[in-house]
Amino acid sequence: MKTRFYLLIGLVLVLSQHFAKADTQPLKVAVLPSTDSTTYNLGTPLQKALERLYQETGSYLPSLSEEPLQGFTPIEVSRAMRNQNVGALSFVLLEPERISVFLFDYDHPLQFIVSSKTLDDVPASALDSAHIETKFRAAFKEVLRFHKEERFQELPGARSERVATYMKHSRQDKKIADETRVLFRELASQTDSPLYLGAQIGMSRFRSQNTSSSTVTFGVNAGYQIKPRISAELGVAASTYLIGSLGARYALPFKEEIVKLSIGLDVASVVASITQNSGYGSPNLTYNSPPLKNGSFFVGPGIFFDIPLLGAVLRGDLRFYTGNGTIIVGTYGFVYYL
Structure with a gap:
């Protein structure tokens, strides 16, 4: 009787450890190509740096991706996650006046997270890679905090069936990609300050x-x-x-x-x-x-x-x-x- 009892206790402990590990599995995140509209040519370095920062947290399992997000809609975000078999997408947007980090979570298909930090708070002569890195790390930390607190924003068109249907049946061409970049920039500019x-x-x-x-x-x-x-x-x-x-x-x-x-x-x-x-x-x-x-x-x-x-x-x-x-x-x- 005691043997069965100990076996039962052991089985419960093994199962509890298994489920605990399952709950703490790192979230797979695809780090998409960064967009750099400045003269610094930091697109690739920022993408690799973003992957490294996610890796250092221990809570994410990042992987580099060569496929940019084709459209800023729930349809395109979900499609990108399915194609890359991940639970999240992330990328960096660098502009002359700000640097922004975006995050999309599979469990929040109609929402996104973004953190933007201004770069024009110092003279142009003092703006160097070290200052950009400081702002980049600050934006990344804020994204992690927003993700932990589930502070999401709604995707444009998330509640519009007409837009979703159109995007589902339309071709992804250069025009849509250009419109997406404009929308990324607009959303980033609106999150600089409340x-x-x-x-x-x-x-x-x-x-x-x-x-x-x-x-x-x-x-x-x-x-x-x-x-x-x-x-x-x-x-x-x-x-x-x-x-x-x-x-x-x-x-x-x-x-x-x-x-x-x-x-x-x-x-x-x-x-x-x-x-x-x-x-x-x-x-x-x-x-x-x-x-x-x-x-x-x-x-x-x-x-x-x-x-x-x-x-x-x-x-x-x-x-x-x-x-x-x-x-x-x-x-x-x-x-x-x-």
Whole structure:
């Protein structure tokens, strides 16, 4: 009886060790060719360095690949992993102003990880291979941390069946490869910093009691991305009045390709009077529309859409404020990630 008991205990220990080893098996990662758009010609050295860094972690089993990623879509990412029989893909993108490390995981087919580090924080004369290596290692460490914490971003077109179907049946030619490189660059530029600045132009519609008026609006804003879908924003708009606002934005997870749709809630306040017209907001006794007082508060929702362009983001918005009357603001402009 004791012999059987000891055999059973031994079998349990062997199986537990087996499954423990299975759970800690290194993740196979294909290190794809690096892209170098600078004059340093570091594409091949960066690819080999990335393989070595993955090898040194002990948690990854890297292998060099000669096949670049043909398209930045879920279809192409999954196809590349199947063709190379790996659980992850990774590569480096080197540009004059930044270096970026990308990672794709088989268990997250609609998502990716990227870390970018700026290179223009030193004079061009001081930019050498040692500085690039320091930034490269910092980006790699951040990618590992993001991977461990499962901090993924959604692939463009991940929720679009139309795009997925098109990519499945289309030929991978030079045009698609060029578009992919542009998209890699755009995504890298948008991850340099969670801080962004913007400028807009549009119209404001004021309404109160017996009168209303519309005026041209100019605005600037600064925002900070707290989480991938949540950001806080501070803005100033100039029309009949100078109005400051503070708000929150939430990016909706809808079926977009590249366009991002967000909703928001703002609190605004009149900072100063700029003009005195004959409509709403002036001391016009005929219309009985006294001007807004400095410090008047308004609150209201808004809807925003972002379209990535090269180096910036095209933004449009429509906001509705209510308080001492109502204000409707519609603008469009550009947002730049620092």
